[in-house]
Amino acid sequence: MSRIEFNRVNKRYGPNLPLTIKDATLTVDDGEFCVFVGPSGCGKSTLLRCVAGLEDITSGDLSIGGVRVNDLPPAKRGVAMVFQSYALYPHMTVAQNMAFGLQVMGADKVAIAAKVKAAADILQLTPLMDRLPKMLSGGQRQRVAIGRAIVKEPKVFLFDEPLSNLDAALRVQTRLEIAKLHHDLGSASMIYVTHDQVEAMTLADKIVLLHTGALIEQRGSVAQVGSPMTLYHRPASTFVAEFIGSPKMNLLPGKLVSAEAGHARVEVAGLVLTASVDARAVPVGSAVQIGVRPEHMAVADSGEGAALPASLLHVERLGDSSLLYVNVGPGLPTMTVKMDGSVSRAAGSALTLRLVPEALHLFDSAGQACVRTVELPV
């Protein structure tokens, strides 16, 4: 009963301002962990606040568990929110913070105490119950904020960048805790907003990637909805392809030479590459872009795949891996290649990149992806 449906939701902050959210249509299923991700200014927090009821929806319908909630006040929607700055009540102890929402709703004391205690046990807050928020560390405050949400037993949990105020080590730990919490709570849906694609990839059952800037007006807010693996392996557009994956995907301009059901041939800088995509919808001879992820290329003088001569500009050695920045010809963008950590090539040396057809993506002149014809994880 916690299915959330957005039907053509628009949000405009002022009559003369552009749409912040345009034409958002998507579904978050029962018990699903959905992550809204996108660059800054994409409206992901706005969309979350629309679900919370903190923002009005300009047009369109939003329903939670089959009930249209556009006009319901936040407290009646069965949602609980965890804020970025935690927003704990500074003058209340941990226990009072967690109990406050239930008190406002008029629950009886015994029931409140039992729920607060149960939540405290789950989050290991029991020894801290009598402390004020200012006496807690960032991670503990975060747990109290989550506890405050849990006690309300909501149908939907909303997280607004909950980890962005934590340091790196704590972030990884809390990320795991949130994943575990989602598993333990079972039927409640979660919507989680982040700008960090690692959080999105690791936590999500479903990622909603949102457009930013002019793309909102052109194509609507939602860039792509799908599982993390879908967004990684089958990005619907160059926007998605470049946002998901780190370092980002390399894009090379080219011209479509021929297109068949299983593969297409593309000319890039005088070289013809074969990609395993179905590009029959794209007119032959038109401008296209070839995409290849840094981790899906090899550097080898001989072997499988088309050879792309390149010269090495710079090497970044990260220990477990190395990033090679290479120049593949005049007028072409610098490409990034991710290799193992033991690379010992000097800047300026020549090398050959190997591009296999199965690793290539193809985007038409508008940046829309052609369907890949290889077997891929989902």
Added chain:
Amino acid sequence: MQQRPLLGSVALYCAAAMIVFISVGPFLYMVATSFKTGSALFDPQIWPKNPTLANYTALFEGAQPFGRHLLNSIMVATLTVGFAILMGVTAAYALGRIRFKGKELLMLTLLGVSMFPQVAVLSGMFELIQSLGLFNRALGLVVPYTIFTLPFTVWILTTFMRDLPNELEEAAIMDGCGPLRIIFQVFMPLLWPALVSTGLLAFIGAWNEFLFALTFIVEDDQRTVPVGISLIAGATAFEIPWGSIMAASVIVTLPLLGLVLAFQKKIVSGLTAGAVKG
């Protein structure tokens, strides 16, 4: 930090001593005088040879109902503070956190109101008091005092209210709080320093006020302390009863001193916090 040269230290402490003498001296003299009677009053030495409480007992036993005046003052000042805080906080919530048209104008009007001198509104206020049926009653003074203290209270509290984090209010909304609960259960506890300082200033204002208290009240029983003191008379028309006046002044000053000392930490943080974004 650099060490101050000796001469500098001496000069600094001399200056500090001067300031303490100038500001505390008269007060000490007032206290000392209140313990003197008869010709000792005109003896310039600070501590009297034969300190006596006669002035104090005389105050409460004299023709003037001084105890009654004191109670009136306490009642009026306390009620003023209560009303000012209640209205100030609710107004500050609207002005500090809700977006509506004409807010700036409203704030400026409030500021403008506080710039009228008391005399200018005296006649109008008289009419108001009379039409409310509060003429010649100590309770009636609460009206003008609240009116005069509200602009300041509202301005200060609005500044504080504006600085409270948005997410806190939103968290309260998500918890199902309406505006009143947000104001009184979430924001009020966070505004204590501001409430204490504005409340104290309102209290002092009401406690010291003279003009309205003199104009709106003719009956002796309903007067407040400042007017009461001014009407303390000696045995003859030619005698000014310095001893009694000083004793009364000490009694009037003590509650204020006590309040300020009790809340001084909060006052400082209240008056400076919010002034600079930090």
